[in-house]
Amino acid sequence: MLISQPIMPQSFPSKLMDATARPNVVEMTPQPSGALDVNALFAPIRPGLRQVEAKLCGVDSALFAPLADAFINLIGSGGKRLRPALALLAAELNGGMQGTPRYSAVIALGASVEMLHTATLVHDDVIDGSLLRRGAPTLNAHWSGVSTVLAGNYLFGTAARFSAETQNMRVIELFSDTLRTIVDGELRQLKDRYNFVQKKDNYYQRIYAKTASLFCAATQGAAVLAKLPEERIADLYQFGYNFGMAFQIVDDILDFIGDDTTLGKPAGSDLRQGTLTLPFFHYLHQHVDASSVIAILEAAQIEADNGDGAVWNEAVTGLVQDLRAGSAVEAAREEARIFLRRAVDNLAGLPDGLYRHSLQGLCEFVVRRTY
């Protein structure tokens, strides 16, 4: 039964454990932020990205006006379109896709992964009740939770439609499997909230399912559409995996070290909502008395459960300050670099050139990004 397939790539946890125990030599080192020009990296696929954009913004006519406006706001506020960009770059590694009739399938894949991403963001708004997302007011702030659920469902349907437009069975199956994997990750995250004695492995499983799986779908799907050999398809799956893991780790770091303006929410908001991320695991690991840290958090959480959140807020704020002052963030960043180093390695068997160069550049961008 296809549904019972393992969520985790089997090679993953042990490898990472080795890597953290004795870090590899990592070439990429932190550099001044903002030095990397993402636009320049996207330049070779700019026409394709415009087509993806047009496809994404065409999703309004069937729905009545207020919702359509909300969609346009949300879809239009756009982020970096990183997932479609990865798909377009990966599809071009072997050359000859742009400008051919087959390229429309790559555009459909790019639109599909971005739409799926947007749909999960919409439902996340219901889930974490956060008030800002991409700097724009969320759908939830304008609409009731109910409409937000339905709006997300509509976007899921649209993403499914786009995936069908690839006209490629393997990509379509990839899409539906990825949707289920993402939900699995979100359920895991809910289940593990406020569990201060969970294993670090839970974290890796979670971020694979919640985030990296969609990057995998983008790059692996593109490789399938470009009719690359199976070995290269596997390489691009692994690239998406390593890239996505690093991306989420950096995201989790930024949640601790960012300020309210860049994040659009208070620092440490993941921990505040009970979600443990990599910097926290390193903080705990490095702490001289981890068990008393856990005891304090558990006690504070019980008080919060009983209606008094002040102790909890104080405990989290103190921990965030302490964590920022120590080396937990650097340890987490080191893990992101390891993943990205592996991502670069995954491209070794693919032709060198403009597109591979852009993918490599995006790896550097991820580790350096500050927003």
Place this chain on the structure above:
Amino acid sequence: MLISQPIMPQSFPSKLMDATARPNVVEMTPQPSGALDVNALFAPIRPGLRQVEAKLCGVDSALFAPLADAFINLIGSGGKRLRPALALLAAELNGGMQGTPRYSAVIALGASVEMLHTATLVHDDVIDGSLLRRGAPTLNAHWSGVSTVLAGNYLFGTAARFSAETQNMRVIELFSDTLRTIVDGELRQLKDRYNFVQKKDNYYQRIYAKTASLFCAATQGAAVLAKLPEERIADLYQFGYNFGMAFQIVDDILDFIGDDTTLGKPAGSDLRQGTLTLPFFHYLHQHVDASSVIAILEAAQIEADNGDGAVWNEAVTGLVQDLRAGSAVEAAREEARIFLRRAVDNLAGLPDGLYRHSLQGLCEFVVRRTY
């Protein structure tokens, strides 16, 4: 752009308007309830239904235990499997599908439509907050709204996966379009709540999108998989449409005339939640002073909005009693019969035999059903 396609079959509203203005001769007349043996009608496709059942119940292993149990409860409490049954019967009209390797695509279609139906039921639980569904406690009663949203998403993903397993591009596209149409119908329903001056056409649009579209997907999809000629595929689309419209009208009638035990909720619950259905439109149409009925409801609703729901509840309860005493229910039932008569007509160009006989029998079942 495919997304901007019209939601309504263009032929529909005018035709129905004609029909209600001067009803056709309708052969089917109400008969004692329960006289029809659905199991006998399902007999020719029993082995297929068992395969659908096995496929539906195989959806647990990837998720952690508590959710899996909730799924099994919900999926297992099963309803009548009417949608898969229609697909299996339609696929067999021209003979020769059962027992062939191609039959697995029909099973996948049946599982897909039922899973999509279940996913929308799960999200409906969040939407209408109802506490009983199919007589079993809802997911929502056990889980928070958040988990329920995610559980629904997981089932959407599974339904998408099943649709991909048909390996038929047209069916896959049908699936994603249907998902979007259903959401559109639910959004329309939300938007039109407590709007007492809405047009009756809004009702037809709503129930097409919310209910009939999935029946269309079941029968049209089956016709596609059975490689019927285009004309017959169109017939089976129309059959699903007419059958589905009648099915929802009867559902809406039962909401007015059922008792608490059979419905699992108080009579008139649609109206109580502000959703206007066909019996209400007929009630209003037949009333000597419709505008004062509307005025009373509007005033009561404003009081309810201001926190005092007693007047609203009283108004609805009074209206339900008055409606049951009059002929609005019979007028609505007459419309259902017209749709079902048309559904039977849609089968005229298909080979007569066991499977067509079952589809015709199900039309009779719909108009006579009491639960």
